[in-house]
Amino acid sequence: MWKWIQAFASPQNFYQISEKIIPWFLSPFIILTLLGLYWGLMVAPIDYQQGESYRIMFIHVPAAWMSMLVYLIMAIASGIGLIWQIKLANVVAKVSAPIGAAFTFLALITGAVWGKPMWGAWWVWDARLTSELILLFLYLAYMALNNAFDNPKTAAKASSVLAIIGLVNLPIIHYSVQWWNTLHQGVSLGINKVAIQDSDMLFALLLMATAFKFLYATLILLRARDEILFREQNTRWVKAVIMGDEK
């Protein structure tokens, strides 16, 4: 297993493998998204309290989950890069940041749009909303710090420390609805707890959540592939790949 990980972590192997597996992530993303949209917008029944407006949940909740998952992956990759100096880990952390920021932005926007008809306000300084906004700032700070240095090693070190420190925000986001009195609803899905009782609603939500995971996998492979080409530009294999493309 360790041997396989080491082989996969080599930039050249990763590049070659990622080229082959990208379609295996992209296709399920498209299929699951179409199915999830159909189930969420057409099949799932109207909510007895929120009416049709709850359908925003099928975008908002998966985006919010992904915003935290991507940050967790980014922080773990940063830790691995910092401790074991694995180049690929730093690449994964770097390319995850803009994707995570996009998911966080989407969660905040859809949350505001859902909040207006339900709470009567686009925004409230609620614990869940504020901690999610801090997550967006953490992503932006990570990207700014990573781009502030010319040397990729120094950039990775500085931004990795920030990513690891920022991890403290994840439990705050998750437990904010339990620790504080908030307008935001409680946990939708958790260990031993399913707040969504209707099976069609739950199915649509799980479809969209899985689709978002495939989306992340596709994007990270696409972006990591380019980042590797850039970082390894002085190697023979990159030259062969680029000049081979021209023929």
Add this chain to the structure above:
Amino acid sequence: MTWVDVFDFLPFGKYAFYIWFSYLTAFGVVGFLFIRTTFIHKTIQKQLRNKYLREAK
């Protein structure tokens, strides 16, 4: 007349504006991520190709 009234002919009635706005924003964000990724890919390929051609001269 508000935006909510303008879009209430769409499915989901008085919530149409909020729902479709959310879904369109999601499509926009996902589309942006793919377009940006493609742009970065093409730029890097072009930069490296020019570099190697310069070095070959």
